[in-house]
Amino acid sequence: MEEHLAELARLADTAGAAVVGRTSQRIEAPTPNFYLGQGKVEELKGILADVHATLVLVDEPLSPVQGVNLEKALAVRVMDRSEVILDIFATRARSAEAKMEVELAQLEYLLPRLTRMWTHLSRIRGGIGLRGPGETQLETDRRAIRRKISVLKKRLEDVADHRANQRLGRRECPSGALVGYTNTGKSSILRALTGDDIFVEDRLFATLDTLTREVDVGEGYRFRLSDTVGFIRKLPHHLVASFRATLEEARAADLLLHVIDAGHPSWEEQVEVVDKEMRNVERGTRNESGSIERKRVIYVFNKADLLPDPEAFLAQVRERYPHAVLTSSVPPSATDRESFRAFRVSRWGGVDELRSVLRTSAQALRPVAQIRVPVGDGRLLAALHRDSEVMAEIQVDGVVEVTARVEAWLLGKLRREGVEVVLGGGL
Numbered sequence: 001m002e003e004h005l006a007e008l009a010r011l012a013d014t015a016g017a018a019v020v021g022r023t024s025q026r027i028e029a030p031t032p033n034f035y036l037g038q039g040k041v042e043e044l045k046g047i048l049a050d051v052h053a054t055l056v057l058v059d060e061p062l063s064p065v066q067g068v069n070l071e072k073a074l075a076v077r078v079m080d081r082s083e084v085i086l087d088i089f090a091t092r093a094r095s096a097e098a099k100m101e102v103e104l105a106q107l108e109y110l111l112p113r114l115t116r117m118w119t120h121l122s123r124i125r126g127g128i129g130l131r132g133p134g135e136t137q138l139e140t141d142r143r144a145i146r147r148k149i150s151v152l153k154k155r156l157e158d159v160a161d162h163r164a165n166q167r168l169g170r171r172e173c174p175s176g177a178l179v180g181y182t183n184t185g186k187s188s189i190l191r192a193l194t195g196d197d198i199f200v201e202d203r204l205f206a207t208l209d210t211l212t213r214e215v216d217v218g219e220g221y222r223f224r225l226s227d228t229v230g231f232i233r234k235l236p237h238h239l240v241a242s243f244r245a246t247l248e249e250a251r252a253a254d255l256l257l258h259v260i261d262a263g264h265p266s267w268e269e270q271v272e273v274v275d276k277e278m279r280n281v282e283r284g285t286r287n288e289s290g291s292i293e294r295k296r297v298i299y300v301f302n303k304a305d306l307l308p309d310p311e312a313f314l315a316q317v318r319e320r321y322p323h324a325v326l327t328s329s330v331p332p333s334a335t336d337r338e339s340f341r342a343f344r345v346s347r348w349g350g351v352d353e354l355r356s357v358l359r360t361s362a363q364a365l366r367p368v369a370q371i372r373v374p375v376g377d378g379r380l381l382a383a384l385h386r387d388s389e390v391m392a393e394i395q396v397d398g399v400v401e402v403t404a405r406v407e408a409w410l411l412g413k414l415r416r417e418g419v420e421v422v423l424g425g426g427l
Contacts, residue, residue, distance in 0.1 A: 001022060003265070003266050004059055004233070005022050005024065005059060007204075007232070007233070008057060008059045008081060009022070009086075010297045011057075011080040011084050011085065011088065011204055012057055012084065012206055013203065014088050014204045015084055015087050015088050015091070015092075015392075017055060017057075018053070019153075020051045020053055021051050021053070023040075023044070023047065024157075025037060025040045025042070030060070030066075032063075032065070032066070033065070033066065033069050034066055034069050034070055034073065035058065035060065035062055035063075035070070035412025036064045040258060041070070041073050041074070042163040042404055044056070044074055045074060047075070047425060048076060048149075053076065054076055054077065055076060055079065056074060056076055056077070056078045056079070057079055057081070057084055058070075058078065058080045058081065059077070059080075059081050059234075060080065060081065060234075061080050061081065061082055061234075062235075063368075064076070064112070064113035065080070067113075074111070079232055081145055082109060082149065082236040082239075083109070085205075085232070085235065085236065085239065086102070086106055086236070086239065086298070087389065088204070088205050089102045089105070089205065089239070090102050090106065092205055094301060097156070097159050100155055100156055100159075101150050101156065101348060103152060104149060104152040104153065104156065105236065106245075107148055107240040108146065108149060109144050109148050109236065111142070111145050111146070111149070112199050114138070114141055114142065114145065114376065123236075125404050129213045130142060135418065136327060145315070157281075159201040160248050162311075163248055163249070164248070164252070168375070168401070173222045173223065173224050173362070173366070173389065173405075174221075174223050174224065174254045174255075174361065174362045174366055175224040175253045175254050176222070176223060176224070176226070176249040176253050176254060176255045176256065176257050176298075176358070176361075176364040177224075177225070177226045177227070177228055177249050177253040177256055177257065178190060178226065178227050178228060178257045178259055178280060179228055179231075179250055179256055179257070179258055179259070179274060180226060180230060180258055180259035180270075180274055181230055181231055181232065181260070181261065181270040181271075181273060181274055182204045182205050182229075182230030182231065182232050182259060183204050183205075183230065183261070184230065184259045184260055184264075184302055184303075185261065185302040185303060185329050185407075186259045187200045187211075187226050187330035188200050188227070188302070188304060189214060189259060189300065189327065189329040189351060189354070189414065190211070190215075190225055191329070192327075192350065192351045193213075193215045193225065193351055193354070193355065194213045194214075194215055198211065198213075198227075204230075204232070205229070205230060205232075208241070210226055210227065210228055210249050211226065211227045212225070212226040212227075212249070212256045213225055215355075215384045217355050217356075217359040217362060218355065218357040218359050219359060221359050221362040221363065222356075222362070223237065223258070223358045223359075223361075223362055226249040226250075226253065228229075228247065231274050231277050232273070233269070233270075233273050235273075235277070240277060240280070250278070253294040253295065254295070254361075254365050255295055255297065255298060255365075256278065256295050256296070256297045256298070257297075257298050257300050257354075258271070258274060258275075258278075258298065258299050258300065259299050259300045259302050260299060260301050260302065261302060261303055262301035262302060262303050262304060262306065262307055262313060262404060263303045263307060263328065267301075271299075278297075284411070287319060296361070297322040297324060298324075298354075298357060298361070299317070299323070299324045299325070300324075300325050300327055300354060301313070301317060301325065301327070302327050302328065302329055303325055303328060303329075304327060304328040305328045310326055313326070314326045323357070323408060325332070325353050325354050325357055326353070327350070327351045327353065327354050328350065329350075329351055343366070365402055366388075366389065366405040366406060366407055367405065367406065367408075367411075367423050368391070368403065368404070368406075368421050368424060369403075369404060369405075369406045369411060369421050369422065369424075369425070370401060370402070370403050370407055370421070370422045371384065371402045371403075371404065371406075371414065371420070371421050372399050372400070372401055372402075372419070372420040372421075373399065373400045373401075373402055373419070374398070374399060374400075375395065375399065375400055377400050380419070381400060381403060382405075384402055384404060387406075387407070387410050388404040388405060388406040388407065388410060389404055389405040389406075390402060390403070390404045391403045391404055391405065411423075
């Protein structure tokens with residue numbers, strides 16, 4: 001409970017509010033009127049008067065009736081966790097796509113609350129002369145919101161199609177998506193791998209817009225990585241749904257880099273939150289046989305500088321995640337120069353091990369092959385240039401020897417068609 005309230009306090013800070021107190025109540029079930037018990041509501045009145053607070057944040061989702069009743073009883077603004085997250089997203093959205101996604105989530109959050117706030121109208125008997133202006137306004141508002149939701153969904157579908165076309169037009173190289181809980185250091189890792197000036201901030205939801213960069217992982221291999229919006233516990237389901245276009249990057253990636261804050265006391269719970277959401281993403285990814293395609297996941301434990309014994313920690317987590325990687329994409333927390341220097345020269349002082357893992361993955365996903373193609377087979381040569389990364393091409397005795405990085409599915413197809421293929425060295 002304390003961890004949940006601490007996270008709510010961080011959300012409040014990100015949204016621009018100053019936390020002046022916190023309280024909790026253990027109840028068997030939420031009350032229909034206030035969510036809290038009547039006695040707790042009275043206690044809250046006294047606390048608000050003492051600290052002169054103007055806003056109450058509730059860590060659980062409130063129904064429209066509960067929210068309205070609490071505001072009337074406490075005489076201050078009341079927001080639940082979902083509304084706070086939506087407010088943060090609204091202030092941090094930068095691109096046109098992110099703004100559309102946030103607006104869609106806000107409207108879907110508002111629609112049922114607009115409906116329930118007008119439930120008293122259902123008690124008025126219908127008929128000529130009894131349909132009041134309030135009922136007319138309700139129907140007008142509902143139609144306007146539903147129309148706007150429909151328009152935004154269509155626009156976001158167009159964005160998803162545009163992204164898919166962009167992916168098809170990109171240079172062939174393996175792709176990965178950085179996913180994880182909010183504020184685990186995904187953007188910091190991308191900055192460390194690329195050396196680019198990427199915006200990084202030690203706050204929740206610093207990244208809302210998807211950012212894609214190509215990373216040199218050594219030995220001539222490159223990897224295309226996309227930074228995605230972070231997840232959080234109790235994330236409103238309609239907010240996840242509205243970010244479908246953004247999550248398409250994760251769905252289309254060859255592998256996922258699940259970034260974890262190794263120094264966080266509840267990292268196991270954060271991992272489960274992200275894994276649950278990514279399983280939902282995978283349900284929409286099916287291979288040619290129609291079965292769900294399981295992506296390879298590399299668990300990247302970041303912020304190694306916060307660990308007292310990185311070696312022991314890595315040995316422990318590898319019992320559960322055999323291919324886990326430990327990194328530190330930010331300067332260590334040590335203040336004295338000697339500790340700083342010792343940390344930088346250790347194997348945990350950067351992202352070199354992650355770069356090595358990405359290079360191995362790139363070699364496995366797109367191995368170098370030499371392919372013999374008859375000179376007259378222009379169709380096959382065109383297919384190789386379209387679907388693989390051609391590195392060299394020479395003509396010997398009526399045969400074109402093509403050296404290329406080829407995906408596994410294409411290698412299998414070539415061999416089934418009787419094309420001569422050799423992996424690695426010369427023919």
